[in-house]
Ligand SMILES: Nc1ncnc2c1ncn2[C@@H]1O[C@H](COP(=O)(O)OP(=O)(O)OP(=O)(O)O)[C@@H](O)[C@H]1O
């Protein structure tokens with residue numbers, strides 16, 4: 001196996017006035033992997049994501065990125081944040097420019113790109129995220145779904161190696177959700193490592209290479225989606241549901257369950273059509 005892009009060992013973290021939010025996390029992620037992080041409210045997903053770009057510093061354990069141990073000095077963190085983009089759950093917490101254009105060009109300019117090159121990056125992400133008609137708008141006054149798209153664009157304009165998305169589909173209408181899924185597929189094909197949290201186990205089944213289940217700050221399960229997401233009793237014990245596609249599969253006559261478990265409706269239909 002190659003050296004992992006992200007390598008976390010024994011990481012624990014407690015908020016100053018709270019309980020331990022992450023406990024003894026071990027997690028290795030390879031370049032190009034698609035990881036879905038699942039877990040009920042308060043299980044530690046957002047806290048884990050804030051670790052990935054160094055916004056939070058662990059109390060114990062270590063974090064290596066691309067083979068280098070993060071030392072949490074300023075230069076180290078600046079370098080890490082160029083490579084790991086974390087799009088948080090609440091878009092308002094991450095805006096600071098007066099216009100969408102300013103938001104999208106800030107990262108590239110900050111990385112030292114010329115105005116022309118930054119403008120080209122803005123053009124690319126506005127096309128990819130359908131933002132061209134919003135460029136002169138004030139980010140704080142956009143709708144929730146528009147804000148999420150702008151924020152994602154602001155990070156993508158820096159061309160990170162790892163894109164971390166905290167519940168990116170929350171608040172997107174069906175058309176923008178479809179567009180966003182297609183965008184994630186394209187980014188994956190271009191080699192990007194993508195980590196996202198979601199409460200939608202059906203989507204995780206379809207999209208992820210690996211699923212991770214967090215509960216009370218601990219990784220309880222990690223593995224292939226059709227294995228992890230087929231275990232109804234385990235999922236229920238962590239407040240999660242088995243995806244409908246796998247529920248239906250589990251109810252099929254036993255000889256049909258010898259087909260490998262379906263990952264989406266199309267695959268399920270194929271199994272059923274062989275009856
Ligand atoms: N700033 C904070 N100060 C103190 N405790 C916090 C803070 N942020 C989160 N916590 C606590 O840390 C734990 C993990 O919270 P976190 O936000 O990471 O969960 P989550 O899995 O992202 O939940 P959700 O699905 O609701 O977004 C929870 O017990 C939460 O109450």
Ligand SMILES: [Mg+2]
Pocket residue numbers: 045046047089166
């Ligand atoms: Mg969260």
